[in-house]
Amino acid sequence: MKRWILLFSLSFIVGNIALGGRNKDSLRITREIYAIRATEHxxxxxxxxxxxxxxxxxxxxxxxxxxYNGLKAFQQTEVSVLYDDFAIYIGARLYDTSPDxxxxxxxQRDNSDRLRSDAFSVYLSTYNDGVNYLQFTVSASGVQTxxxxxxxxxxxxxxxxxxSAVGFDSLGWIVEMKIPYSALRFSKNINQVWGINFSRLIKRKNEVSTWNFVDKTQAGFITQSGILKGISGVKPPLRLSFLPYISGYVDQYAGTKGLDSRVSGGMDLKLGLAQSFTLDVTLIPDFGQVRSDDKVLNLTPFEVKYDEARQFFTEGTELFGKAGIFYSRRIGGTPAFYDTAYDSLKTNEIVDKNPLETKMVNASKLSGRFANGLGFGFFNAMTENTYAEILDTVSGNRRKLLTQGFTNYNITVLDQNLPNNSYVSLINTNVYRPVDSFTSNVTATEFNLKNKKQSFGISGVGALSQRFIDSxxxxxxxxLSISKISGNIQGYIWANIESEHYNPNDLGYLRSPNEISSGAxxxxxxxxxxxxxxxxxxxLEFSNSRLYNPKVFQSQEIEFQAKFTNTNNFTGGFNASYNPRxxxxxxxxxxxxxKFLTPHVLWLQWWGSxxxxxxxxxxxxxxxxxxxxYNQKGYMYSISPRIRFSDKLLTIYSWAYQSERNNIGYYDYDGSNIFFGSRKLVTITNTLSIQFAFTAKSFLSIRARHYIRHFKYNEFFTLxxxxxxxxTNSITNPENRNYNLFNIDMFYQWHFAPGSxxxxxxxxxxxxxxxxPQYRYFKNIEGIWNSPQNNSFSIKILYYIDYQMIRKFKS
Known part of the structure; x- marks a missing residue:
């Protein structure tokens, strides 16, 4: 053991002398490149x-x-920049001594830097502010990101x-890019000065190199960029584009034999206002082609948070994410009074229809940044009246019940860039529902301040929520958080306070307020x-939590994490946590x-990729x-083999199994007694993903997911x-459960023209x-296979129309 320790120590010292000891000071310069005007097409x-x-x-x-951060790249790369009145052009010659x-x-598009492929990237900061920049990447297979x-x-x-286009010859490969000014935002200055950097990925070596040196020990990638000069006499164009669509659906719902069909159409519009602002509007939106949620059987007292997949709410919304008070799934989500349809039932009545989602009428967002670094964003969305339909099974009469009236959602945000990759923001969210005179208003500020050397930072959030109902x-x-963000030794201390009635959840997401927590x-x-x-x-991290009101102890945790990547490019990690009180x-x-007394818990985890x-x-x-x-314990394991059959076909299979013995949780409340139950809880998730790329612009993805959660109570308690x-023995007929959910999502995408x-x-x-519970897995398969199914087939065509291209064509 002593010899192994000595060998490890010597290896560490020698490695740091040979690699970490290299002098990087000479590399920390800001390099410049000049663009020249193209005089030919x-x-x-x-x-x-x-x-x-x-x-x-x-x-x-x-x-x-x-x-090997700081060493000279092993293959040569040469990049040039051209421009004209319509676009900037990037040409890269990527030499390779082994082109084969x-x-x-x-x-798939937007995944080119994650493929088994070489790639080239350009990074543009058109305001050279050290905070905001755009990355354009092309893989050696021609896939854009x-x-x-x-x-x-x-x-x-x-x-x-x-x-973009790629080419190959005996010297290596070539990338050409044309980035129209309509895709960028920049000032009206006659002479442009932009931040710029280039990177190259050689996948067989997993080597990433950059033109302007980026020191991994220092925080901030764009702050270590070079400078692009030479672009002169270019005016920001009128940025106006239309994206009309037409879609058709054929649906078959569970328990019915007939088919429902519908055709819809609408349009997205982008309009550039002034030199750097863009107005995005979606009229009669259609979100029927987003991937299905990974639903679960929720046994916790908290709402499940699902990811956003609707492109309008995921694209260009970085400003609206300030201070963490915007959760876009609230818009078009479950109606506010969804449950009242069931609570209002009279004799012989049933709920025949009760939509799980409100329908959005339209949405718009305006965002941009002034030349002085001040960013501004405004968001608005509206949803129409949503009704449940209640049927009298005796008379056949129907009545409608309003589950959510017309609702308007607003967000306004200001974000000021500051020196040293810092910023300060102010954001407000507002929800207004006139039918029941409901208003929710949340105002928050967020700041992130760093010193000039990017070695220390202080960040924080302050928020105030107001809800106007009857009162x-x-x-x-x-x-507040204070951090050391550069160097081999880093760390932070933080503190958080959320008052008892802090509630951003009408347009945000917070599991639970009423907390004072801190950690390091x-x-x-x-x-x-x-x-x-x-x-x-x-x-190594420590955290402590108390309630805000009353100020009583809640929990304490010590956590350790370690991760590494070895020379065989295997990445692994170990996690451990313990509740000492x-x-x-x-x-x-x-x-x-x-309250419920919680035990000391030891949790251990290993993962590898x-x-x-x-x-x-x-x-x-x-x-x-x-x-x-309570003799509680549990374990979880997951395996996920991935097989790359060719450069076109990839399959990923995932199996996850979790078993908890004597899982303790809430069962019922009879008005005076709270009952808890001890149960064996088993969760199985089975997922298969198949990805096939016909070309760089044509892609097929199939994803099937089977989720099972079942539990059986073995003991009951009174809290x-x-x-x-x-x-207690007062519970005689426990409500055990076996939940099965199966989804298939298949999407074929063909980018038949730029933006279309x-x-x-x-x-x-x-x-x-x-x-x-059904413990036999294939019995669950048989059960879900024979269950009624919902099927939806759809086709959607979107066509991109750019005003500048029409203008150029006419001229």
Missing amino acids: IYINGRLDENVWGKSDFANNFTIYEP SIFRELG DIKITSNQSDRNWNAVWE VQHGFKTN ALVYKVFEPFWKLLNLEAR YGYDYYEPRVEGR PDYRKTFALDHRFSFWYADM KNDGLLEQ ELVFAWKNQAEELLDN
């Missing part, structure tokens, strides 16, 4: 055969970003309309390869003022937890006032709820 064909390319300035001498070894896997990045938050749902309900939130973390990062590792990160859960009893460049890779995860009360449980696409979708869903 540039054909985007992947050949760089126009004469003007040979006269342009070159960006070369790339430096490795990872894994260049990886070229095909895949565009990403909007703000303060280290990336938005892959942002889509620009631009052109006014006020609440507030404050959050110490992080150690090794950026340079040493021994047999490429990198290493270890984190008995705590109290004030939410699981579901009755205000009551092999090199995705290989034909076969097996992701895996194992965890185990143990509690010192005492001190939080302890007392066994055809989408065909098939969505299938079957659901089953039984009174007793």
Whole structure:
């Protein structure tokens, strides 16, 4: 053991001397490249055969970003920049001494930097503000990716309309890009000065290199960019585009034999206002082709938060995410008075129809940034009246019940860029429902301040919520964090307060307010390869939580995390957490003022992810937890093999199994006694994903998910006032459950023209709820297969119309 420790220590020291000890100071310079005006038409064909390319300035001498940060790139790269009155052009010659070894896997748009493929990227910061920039990436297989990045938050749902092409020869490969000014926002200055950087990924080596050196030990990628000069006499164009669509649906609902069909149409409009603002409007929106939610059987007292998949709410909404008070699924979500349809039933009545979602009439968003770095955003959406239909089974009469009246949603945000990649924001959300005179208003500020060396930062959030129903309900939130963000040793301390009546949930998401919490973390990062590792990160964190009112103890946790990547590109990690004090859960009893004593819990987890460049890779995860009360324990494991059959076909299968013995949870409340139950809880999730790329612009994805959760009660308790449980025999017919859910989502996408696409979708869903658990897996398969199913077939065509292209064509 001593020899192993000595060997490890020597390896660490030698590795740091050889790699980490290199002098990077000479690399920390801001490089410049000049764009020249193109005097001839540039054909985007992947050949760089126009004469003007040979006269342009070159960006070369790339430096490795990872894994050996600071070394000279092993392959040469040369990049040139041209411009005219309509667009900026990027030409990259990527030399390769083994051109036959260049990886070229095909895949879906916006995923080109995650494929088994070489890739080239350009990063543009048109205001050179150190906070906001755009990334345009092209893979060696021709797949495009565009990403909007703000303060280290990336938005892959942002889509620009631009052109690219790749070519290959005996020297390596070539990338050509044409990025129209209509895809960018920039000032009216005669002489433009933009932040710019280029990166290259050589996938067979997992080597990423950049033109302007980016030090991994320092925070901030765009703050370490170079400068683009030379663009002169270019005016921001009128940015006006239309995206009309037409869609058709054929639906078959569970329990019915007939088919419902419908045809709809609408349009998205983008209009540039002034030099840097864009108005996005969606008229008669259609969101029927989004992927199905990964639904679960929820046994907690908290609402399940699902991801947003509707493109209008995911694209270009980075400003509206400030302070974390906007959850877009509220718009078009479950009606506010959905349950009243069932509570209002009279004799012989049943609920015949009760929509789970409100219908959106339209939505619009205006966002942009002034030359002084002040960003402004405004969002508005409206949903129409939503009714439940109640049927009298004797007379046949029907009546409608309003479950949510017309509702208007507003968001206004101001965001000021500050020096050193810092910012401060002010945001307000408002929900107004005139039918019941309901108003909800939340105002918040968020700030993130960093020093010039990007080594320390202080960030925070302050928020005030107001809800006007019969009376006014006020609440507030404050959050503050002080961090060391660069170097091998990093860390932070934080504190958070949420008052008892703080409630942003009419347009936001918060599991539970009424909390005072604080914590600290110490992080150690090794950026340079040493021994047999490429990198290493270890984190130790402590947190403590109390209620805001009354100020009583709630929970305490110590957590340790470690992750690494070795020289075989295997990434793994170990997590452990422990609750050193008995705590109290004030939410699981579901009755205000009551509490449930929680035990000491030890939780351990290992996870691993092999090199995705290989034909076969097996992701895996194992965890185990143990509690010192009520004989509670559980385990979870998941395996996810992925097989790359070719550069066009990839399959990913995932199996996850979780078992909890003596899971303790709320069961019932009879008005005086709260009953808890002990149950064996089993959750199985089975997912298969098939991805086939016909070309760089034509992609088929199929995803099937089978979710099972079942539990059986073995013991019941009465919750005492001190939080302890007392066994009871008063529950005689327990409500055990077996829940089955099966989904298939199939989407075929064809980008037949820039910004235009055809989408065909098939969505299938079957659901089953039984009174007793079914432990045999294939019996569950048989049950869900024989259950009534919902099927939806749809086709949608979107066509992009750009005013500048029409103007150019006419001229």
